[in-house]
Amino acid sequence: LQAVLETVHPSPSELEGAIQMWRETLGGEFVVTGAASLKAAQTTTFKTDQQVPVILQPANREQVQECLRIANRFRVPVYPVSSGLNWGYGSKVPNQDGCALMELMRMNRILDFSEDLAYVTVEPGVTQAQLYRFLQERKSTLWMDATGGSPESSLIGNTVERGFGHTPYGDHFANSCAYEVVLPTGEVMQTGFARFANAQAAESYRWGMGPVLDGLFTQSNFGIVTRMTIWLMPAPDYFQAFYFRVDDDGALAGVVNALRPLRMNGTLRSAMHIANDYKVMASMRQYPYEKTGGETPLKPEVMKTFRKELSCGAWNGSGALYGTKAQVAEARRLIKRALAGRVNKIQFLDDFTLKVARRFAKPMGAVSGWDLSGALELVGPVYGLTKGIPTSHPLKSCYWRHREIPAEINLDAGDCGLYWCAPVAPTDGKHIEKVVRIAYEVLLLSGFEPMLTITLLTERSASCVVSMAYDRRVPGEDEKAQACFENLLQTLGEQGYYSYRLGIQGMQQMNGAEGYNRFVRELKTAIDPNNILSPGRYTTPSVG
Ligand SMILES: Cc1cc2nc3c(=O)[nH]c(=O)nc-3n(C[C@H](O)[C@H](O)[C@H](O)COP(=O)(O)OP(=O)(O)OC[C@H]3O[C@@H](n4cnc5c(N)ncnc54)[C@H](O)[C@@H]3O)c2cc1C
Numbered sequence: 001l002q003a004v005l006e007t008v009h010p011s012p013s014e015l016e017g018a019i020q021m022w023r024e025t026l027g028g029e030f031v032v033t034g035a036a037s038l039k040a041a042q043t044t045t046f047k048t049d050q051q052v053p054v055i056l057q058p059a060n061r062e063q064v065q066e067c068l069r070i071a072n073r074f075r076v077p078v079y080p081v082s083s084g085l086n087w088g089y090g091s092k093v094p095n096q097d098g099c100a101l102m103e104l105m106r107m108n109r110i111l112d113f114s115e116d117l118a119y120v121t122v123e124p125g126v127t128q129a130q131l132y133r134f135l136q137e138r139k140s141t142l143w144m145d146a147t148g149g150s151p152e153s154s155l156i157g158n159t160v161e162r163g164f165g166h167t168p169y170g171d172h173f174a175n176s177c178a179y180e181v182v183l184p185t186g187e188v189m190q191t192g193f194a195r196f197a198n199a200q201a202a203e204s205y206r207w208g209m210g211p212v213l214d215g216l217f218t219q220s221n222f223g224i225v226t227r228m229t230i231w232l233m234p235a236p237d238y239f240q241a242f243y244f245r246v247d248d249d250g251a252l253a254g255v256v257n258a259l260r261p262l263r264m265n266g267t268l269r270s271a272m273h274i275a276n277d278y279k280v281m282a283s284m285r286q287y288p289y290e291k292t293g294g295e296t297p298l299k300p301e302v303m304k305t306f307r308k309e310l311s312c313g314a315w316n317g318s319g320a321l322y323g324t325k326a327q328v329a330e331a332r333r334l335i336k337r338a339l340a341g342r343v344n345k346i347q348f349l350d351d352f353t354l355k356v357a358r359r360f361a362k363p364m365g366a367v368s369g370w371d372l373s374g375a376l377e378l379v380g381p382v383y384g385l386t387k388g389i390p391t392s393h394p395l396k397s398c399y400w401r402h403r404e405i406p407a408e409i410n411l412d413a414g415d416c417g418l419y420w421c422a423p424v425a426p427t428d429g430k431h432i433e434k435v436v437r438i439a440y441e442v443l444l445l446s447g448f449e450p451m452l453t454i455t456l457l458t459e460r461s462a463s464c465v466v467s468m469a470y471d472r473r474v475p476g477e478d479e480k481a482q483a484c485f486e487n488l489l490q491t492l493g494e495q496g497y498y499s500y501r502l503g504i505q506g507m508q509q510m511n512g513a514e515g516y517n518r519f520v521r522e523l524k525t526a527i528d529p530n531n532i533l534s535p536g537r538y539t540t541p542s543v544g
Pocket residue numbers: 080081082083084085086087088091092104124146147148149150153154155156157158160161162163164165223224225226394395396398534537
């Protein structure tokens with residue numbers, strides 16, 4: 001068993017042989033070996049050493065299959081990405097050195113769409129922005145879900161990482177079905193009812209019959225997903241977003257506990273977020289070097305002095321209510337009641353008030369004493385996300401430690417440092433406080449600001465998304481950030497908090513009990529005997 005799972009290292013002649021056959025299959029233009037392209041493929045938002053010898057750009061499923069057959073023949077490992085914008089988790093960079101990178105962006109067709117049953121079937125190259133445009137052009141009454149990542153990122157790429165967005169359909173894996181998968185040997189299979197000819201409910205009934213296999217193709221290296229059905233949300237009759245501010249640093253646990261029953265009983269149907277002051281500040285402006293005399297990190301006591309200027313609290317909640325006007329009114333009443341005495345300010349916003357606020361931001365701010373213009377700059381994109389509208393606005397926060405933001409944002413350009421770490425905890429104030437304390441201690445000690453968002457991801461669990469943004473051009477920062485990230489992951493793991501997803505830099509956290517490891521290893525051996533597909537991705541280190 002161990003032998004077949006060993007890391008694959010093709011000889012130069014094997015690699016050359018594979019490249020030649022890939023050229024015949026895809027056409028020379030789509031087998032990229034140019035130095036600049038390879039360098040870009042090897043660059044992410046932190047230090048990596050993996051080399052990519054070649055980039056493959058198949059146009060259809062048959063070409064994906066043939067590429068894998070060739071990979072097996074010449075024993076060259078292949079690492080597929082959809083759009084490869086997995087920023088903060090490793091972008092396009094493979095887990096292992098020497099993998100051919102397979103980019104699936106040319107496969108960008110929307111294959112099926114049903115307004116009545118509210119679903120869309122897509123290929124891996126279909127992006128958030130593309131689906132949004134598609135729905136707008138059709139004047140569809142359906143909403144997609146969107147993440148805070150790039151509008152150009154892939155729907156399938158995010159779903160296979162079990163990413164999440166901001167509407168009631170925010171759990172992407174939970175709202176997908178009927179996968180078409182190319183297995184590492186080049187064979188094809190479908191999940192659910194999609195495997196049956198003429199299956200009428202393949203797109204609408206997720207479980208099919210027999211073992212449910214969709215999950216095997218998320219956070220794994222068992223296959224390349226070439227087609228997927230994604231469910232869309234019928235636009236509600238009425239929508240209202242809400243925002244609250246908590247000034248007391250120590251009040252988080254009480255707020256989380258007050259919100260939990262509302263998330264569990266369906267008053268809150270979507271993953272609402274609570275961001276700390278650092279996170280809010282980074283989304284509004286860059287590091288205040290002038291105030292600290294160039295010193296980093298921004299100490300909590302200095303951070304506090306910015307809250308008034310930014311109109312933010314120690315903790316800042318944002319969420320949304322979906323339903324009929326009466327349902328939303330009742331939900332609003334319950335939220336106000338639950339948060340009474342726990343928050344300093346709560347604000348509700350709908351399309352009409354947002355329009356009015358935009359028009360009269362200045363005079364209204366003068367009357368209410370609230371800096372509406374500044375707040376709207378931040379609120380606009382967040383408001384849109386709760387309605388499934390993709391935005392590139394959050395990407396700017398990754399340049400927090402830079403002195404300027406480039407006109408064209410590409411986090412993989414080489415100077416933008418970013419790590420995400422996303423531990424999951426039960427939605428219970430004492431757990432959330434513990435995770436927050438660990439993040440503050442570890443990051444501040446290493447010289448980074450703890451930017452946090454607590455997302456009430458499911459009815460009973462929250463993900464505390466920690467981001468570390470730094471300037472890679474500062475000597476030593478890459479090494480410092482890597483050590484800090486590893487320390488964070490380890491400390492959280494020791495306390496029992498594991499990540500909902502990992503980047504290429506964090507796969508060591510996969511080391512759980514041997515029963516799971518053995519099962520995964522046996523599956524991998526059975527379906528990928530040459531270990532050519534994304535070796536080392538979401539498998540234990542001994543799997544290779
Ligand atoms: C400011 C900012 C905000 C962000 N906000 C969010 C957020 O709200 N929610 C969120 O989830 N993420 C968020 N992200 C993280 C990330 O950018 C997104 O998750 C993004 O969707 C991932 O990139 P991608 O879609 O290009 O996936 P890819 O990079 O294409 O794929 C990710 C990985 O999945 C595997 N994979 C991809 N496609 C396939 C396939 N077809 N078959 C098999 N395996 C495949 C590969 O191993 C690949 O490395 C954010 C990032 C930033 C910088």
